[in-house]
Amino acid sequence: MKILIWPGSLRQGSLNRKLARAIDAKLFERGVETDHINFRDYDMPLYDGDIEADQGLPAATTALAEKISNCDGLVLVTPEYNFGVPGPVKNAIDWMSRIKPYPTTGKTCFLASAAPGLVGGGRGLIALRPTLSFMGAWLVPDSFSLAQAGQAFGEDGGLVSEDIDNMLDGMLDQFLAAAESLKLS
Amino acid sequence: MKILIWPGSLRQGSLNRKLARAIDAKLFERGVETDHINFRDYDMPLYDGDIEADQGLPAATTALAEKISNCDGLVLVTPEYNFGVPGPVKNAIDWMSRIKPYPTTGKTCFLASAAPGLVGGGRGLIALRPTLSFMGAWLVPDSFSLAQAGQAFGEDGGLVSEDIDNMLDGMLDQFLAAAESLKLS
Amino acid sequence: MKILIWPGSLRQGSLNRKLARAIDAKLFERGVETDHINFRDYDMPLYDGDIEADQGLPAATTALAEKISNCDGLVLVTPEYNFGVPGPVKNAIDWMSRIKPYPTTGKTCFLASAAPGLVGGGRGLIALRPTLSFMGAWLVPDSFSLAQAGQAFGEDGGLVSEDIDNMLDGMLDQFLAAAESLKLS
Amino acid sequence: MKILIWPGSLRQGSLNRKLARAIDAKLFERGVETDHINFRDYDMPLYDGDIEADQGLPAATTALAEKISNCDGLVLVTPEYNFGVPGPVKNAIDWMSRIKPYPTTGKTCFLASAAPGLVGGGRGLIALRPTLSFMGAWLVPDSFSLAQAGQAFGEDGGLVSEDIDNMLDGMLDQFLAAAESLKLS
Numbered sequence: 192m193k194i195l196i197w198p199g200s201l202r203q204g205s206l207n208r209k210l211a212r213a214i215d216a217k218l219f220e221r222g223v224e225t226d227h228i229n230f231r232d233y234d235m236p237l238y239d240g241d242i243e244a245d246q247g248l249p250a251a252t253t254a255l256a257e258k259i260s261n262c263d264g265l266v267l268v269t270p271e272y273n274f275g276v277p278g279p280v281k282n283a284i285d286w287m288s289r290i291k292p293y294p295t296t297g298k299t300c301f302l303a304s305a306a307p308g309l310v311g312g313g314r315g316l317i318a319l320r321p322t323l324s325f326m327g328a329w330l331v332p333d334s335f336s337l338a339q340a341g342q343a344f345g346e347d348g349g350l351v352s353e354d355i356d357n358m359l360d361g362m363l364d365q366f367l368a369a370a371e372s373l374k375l376s
Numbered sequence: 377m378k379i380l381i382w383p384g385s386l387r388q389g390s391l392n393r394k395l396a397r398a399i400d401a402k403l404f405e406r407g408v409e410t411d412h413i414n415f416r417d418y419d420m421p422l423y424d425g426d427i428e429a430d431q432g433l434p435a436a437t438t439a440l441a442e443k444i445s446n447c448d449g450l451v452l453v454t455p456e457y458n459f460g461v462p463g464p465v466k467n468a469i470d471w472m473s474r475i476k477p478y479p480t481t482g483k484t485c486f487l488a489s490a491a492p493g494l495v496g497g498g499r500g501l502i503a504l505r506p507t508l509s510f511m512g513a514w515l516v517p518d519s520f521s522l523a524q525a526g527q528a529f530g531e532d533g534g535l536v537s538e539d540i541d542n543m544l545d546g547m548l549d550q551f552l553a554a555a556e557s558l559k560l561s
Numbered sequence: 562m563k564i565l566i567w568p569g570s571l572r573q574g575s576l577n578r579k580l581a582r583a584i585d586a587k588l589f590e591r592g593v594e595t596d597h598i599n600f601r602d603y604d605m606p607l608y609d610g611d612i613e614a615d616q617g618l619p620a621a622t623t624a625l626a627e628k629i630s631n632c633d634g635l636v637l638v639t640p641e642y643n644f645g646v647p648g649p650v651k652n653a654i655d656w657m658s659r660i661k662p663y664p665t666t667g668k669t670c671f672l673a674s675a676a677p678g679l680v681g682g683g684r685g686l687i688a689l690r691p692t693l694s695f696m697g698a699w700l701v702p703d704s705f706s707l708a709q710a711g712q713a714f715g716e717d718g719g720l721v722s723e724d725i726d727n728m729l730d731g732m733l734d735q736f737l738a739a740a741e742s743l744k745l746s
Numbered sequence: 747m748k749i750l751i752w753p754g755s756l757r758q759g760s761l762n763r764k765l766a767r768a769i770d771a772k773l774f775e776r777g778v779e780t781d782h783i784n785f786r787d788y789d790m791p792l793y794d795g796d797i798e799a800d801q802g803l804p805a806a807t808t809a810l811a812e813k814i815s816n817c818d819g820l821v822l823v824t825p826e827y828n829f830g831v832p833g834p835v836k837n838a839i840d841w842m843s844r845i846k847p848y849p850t851t852g853k854t855c856f857l858a859s860a861a862p863g864l865v866g867g868g869r870g871l872i873a874l875r876p877t878l879s880f881m882g883a884w885l886v887p888d889s890f891s892l893a894q895a896g897q898a899f900g901e902d903g904g905l906v907s908e909d910i911d912n913m914l915d916g917m918l919d920q921f922l923a924a925a926e927s928l929k930l931s
Contacts, residue, residue: 202795237789237834238827240757272793274687274876276830278837279792285833296517309679309708314687317506317644318873321829324505324517329554332481332509338679369514372557387610422604422649423642425572457608459691459872460646463655464607467648494864494893502829502869503688506644523864666887690879691872694887699924702851702879739884742927 192371194218195262196227197255199269199280203231206305206340207312211268212348214303217363226258230279238285252286259287259294264370265328268303271315276322288326296327299370301362302334305343311336329373331366335359377556379403380447381412382440384454384465388416391490391525392497396453397533399488402548411443415464423470437471444472444479449555450513453488456500461507473511481512484555486547487519490528496521514558516551520544562741564588565632566597567625569639569650573601576675576710577682581638582718584673587733588636596628600649608655622656629657629664634740635698638673641685646692658696666697669740671732672704675713681706699743701736705729747926749773750817751782752810754824754835758786761860761895762867766823767903769858772918781813785834793840807841814842814849819925820883823858826870831877843881851882854925856917857889860898866891884928886921890914 196218198211211227218225233251236242242249259265269280276284287294300323304312313336320330335358337343343350350356381403383396396412403410418436421427427434444450454465461469472479485508489497498521505515520543522528528535535541566588568581581597588595603621606612612619629635639650646654657664670693674682683706690700705728707713713720720726751773753766766782773780788806791797797804814820824835831839842849855878859867868891875885890913892898898905905911 200795201792201797205795231794234792237756237792237837238832239786239834240755240760242756272836272840273843274880275836275873277793278833278835278840279794280833281827281830281836282792282833285827288828309681310683311679313680314684314876317684317687318830318876320505320509321502321869321873324515324519325829327517329514329517330509332512332514334509369558372560373554375557385610386607386612390610416609419607422571422607422652423647424601424649425570425575427571457651457655458658459695460651460688462608463648463650463652464609465648466642466645466651467607470642470648473643494866495868496864498865499691499869499872502872503645503691506684506688510644687876690875694875694885694889697887699884699887700879702882702884704879739928742930743924745927 192263192367193224193226193261194264194266195258196225196266196268198230199267199277201231201279205270206307207268207270209344209348210303210305210337210340213344213350214266214268214363216348217360221367223367226262228258233283235283235286238282243289248286248289255283256287256290256294259298262298263374264299264366266301266303269315271304271306271312274314275318276315284322293326295323297373298328299331299366299373300328301331301366305337305340307339307341309338311338329369331362331369333362335362377448377552378409378411378446379449379451380443381410381451381453383415384452384462386416386464390455391492392453392455394529394533395488395490395522395525398529398535399451399453399548401533402545406552408552411447413443418468420468420471423467428474433471433474440468441472441475441479444483447483448559449484449551451486451488454500456489456491456497459499460503461500469507478511480508482558483513484516484551484558485513486516486551490522490525492524492526494523496523514554516547516554518547518550520547562633562737563594563596563631564634564636565628566595566636566638568600569637569647571601571649575640576677577638577640579714579718580673580675580707580710583714583720584636584638584733586718587730591737593737596632598628603653605653605656608652613659618656618659625653626657626660626664629668632668633744634669634736636671636673639685641674641676641682644684645688646685654692663696665693667743668698669701669736669743670698671701671736675707675710677709677711679708681708699739701732701739703732703735705732747818747922748779748781749819749821750813751780751821751823753785754822754832756786756834760825761862762823762825764899764903765858765860765892765895768899768905769821769823769918771903772915776922778922781817783813788838790838790841793837798844803841803844810838811842811845811849814853817853818929819854819921821856821858824870826859826861826867829869830873831870839877848881850878852928853883854886854921854928855883856886856921860892860895862894862896864893866893884924886917886924888917890917
């Protein structure tokens with residue numbers, strides 16, 4: 192099992208990058224191999240069909256797509272921007288959608304978000320579902336939205352609330368079991 | 377393998393009921409046991425928390441929930457009403473959401489729709505996804521929206537377009553394989 | 562100016578009915594005539610095209626549609642059920658969509674919700690927007706979602722938090738000004 | 747009255763740019779001043795909070811925001827990418843959301859799309875609504891989705907189907923009347 196962790200924020204101090212690290216630690220504890228990217232290493236131009244026609248796909252697009260193709264499951268940890276998917280995340284997905292079959296096809300995908308406010312980024316994850324489903328991903332039914340995330344992490348990077356930590360554990364177990372099963376289907 | 381087929385239209389001559397029959401025939405050919413309900417047999421009042429407090433869940437709710445609990449996969453074939461989920465379908469789901477764990481939890485679910493127009497009911501299926509995901513269902517990434525459905529069926533009830541028929545076959549194979557795999561996870 | 566207030570919950574003790582009352586009081590203070598219905602008085606069967614063909618529209622449908630046609634603006638205060646629009650609300654809308662032009666066409670509409678949890682019902686309001694837009698309503702850009710609504714109301718029925726109360730005041734002023742303007746357009 | 751026309755595709759031969767031109771011609775016939783941008787002139791980096799903290803807003807962001815602030819109404823003509831908002835459009839909106847009040851606040855906004863297939867890009871417009879509403883825009887209830895757009899335009903750039911052309915005329919009249927009314931509210 193190899194799980195790709197994609198934090199959807201470019202800002203280095205992002206709460207979503209913190210949450211991605213906490214998830215990474217939990218997967219490591221379970222003996223799962225992770226590939227945890229820094230989204231900033233995959234800089235792409237804004238999608239433009241003329242660029243694609245002239246120059247083909249950007250190297251960052253094919254590199255990210257290959258990472259996704261090679262994993263057994265994907266964890267996308269992404270903020271909500273203005274009730275929707277962050278532009279940079281959608282832009283990367285739009286570029287990758289030019290590759291057939293889609294790199295996401297058949298991949299089990301777990302969605303998570305963190306935000307300072309009460310809603311925790313959940314509306315952005317809802318907005319992301321139709322796109323990833325269209326691109327062939329099996330989305331874990333539950334997603335994890337961490338509200339008031341500014342106060343949610345301890346010094347060791349873990350979640351301070353035991354209840355919330357247990358909830359995340361349960362979702363990750365469900366994710367890993369499904370990724371294992373769907374790999375064979 | 378036992379697959380529940382739930383046509384979401386109450387109207388007996390509905391194109392969605394026709395599509396449900398076509399899907400049923402395809403599952404039968406594959407040797408899959410189907411349980412194909414008439415939604416009209418599951419008449420529930422409009423959801424009202426006071427009715428629930430006074431009288432508990434309606435018999436139709438527990439009957440439909442039990443059907444879902446007992447199946448290995450669910451095919452929901454439903455029209456789109458006004459860019460959204462039909463009121464009767466949502467009402468049945470809302471009643472069933474009062475049962476914990478949700479009857480839909482862990483069930484693999486394939487969404488289909490039929491409509492006379494060009495769009496084929498696809499916007500209603502998109503609107504349904506967040507609700508069924510919240511209620512624990514594994515949604516097949518692809519969904520099947522049959523446009524111009526008034527002209528789509530032959531005398532034997534099958535789809536006249538070979539291309540569209542093959543597309544549906546591929547989706548059903550994917551659905552059955554996943555339902556089998558996820559049952560074990 | 563005459564504003565119709567439609568609480569979308571059938572349960573008599575609903576937090577959404579409380580919020581509707583608080584909004585009603587604010588409109589009264591502004592000298593605005595309100596028509597505040599009890600949704601339970603508009604009991605309709607589940608939408609079924611065969612019922613419509615045999616018996617026409619239910620009396621409750623035409624009565625509610627007439628209320629909407631006669632108002633200058635609509636306030637819909639509705640819970641979120643399972644990340645979506647409550648079945649009873651969608652069912653009433655689906656029945657009314659059989660009337661052309663739609664009773665909602667050209668009406669300015671303000672959406673509000675209340676819920677015990679942190680999210681406040683906002684996902685249900687997002688799910689409602691495509692439907693009401695399709696049916697011709699001008700939706701006030703902001704909507705009001707009251708989180709932790711169990712603790713939000715004082716003994717006089719008003720909102721205890723001054724900040725939240727001011728926010729609601731601003732939205733209602735925007736709603737009334739737009740309803741006045743759009744009436745003339 | 748000054749209407750900003752923003753085609754959301756960067757590709758110069760885009761069907762959405764063709765549709766934007768057709769709408770521009772219709773507004774010109776009505777004596778309305780238009781400001782029709784080429785989105786390629788507003789090249790922004792992918793949104794990154796660290797860039798914002800270090801360098802402030804990109805010049806293209808403030809330029810586009812100023813265009814929006816100065817118009818009386820906005821026509822956004824945008825393709826659908828993978829059932830969602832194109833990454834470049836969302837990225838521009840995300841950058842502009844850092845300006846308070848949002849440049850879109852109080853602006854009447856008409857959404858249109860064109861696509862080669864049967865659906866016409868309508869799912870992307872539905873995905874755009876929550877974001878623009880959150881950012882204070884008054885969205886015209888109807889939106890215009892041009893299906894099979896590869897065959898839809900005549901040599902003069904207008905729509906060949908008289909029915910579809912009339913439908914668009916009606917929507918634009920409604921848009922202009924509302925933009926006029928809401929300007930005063």
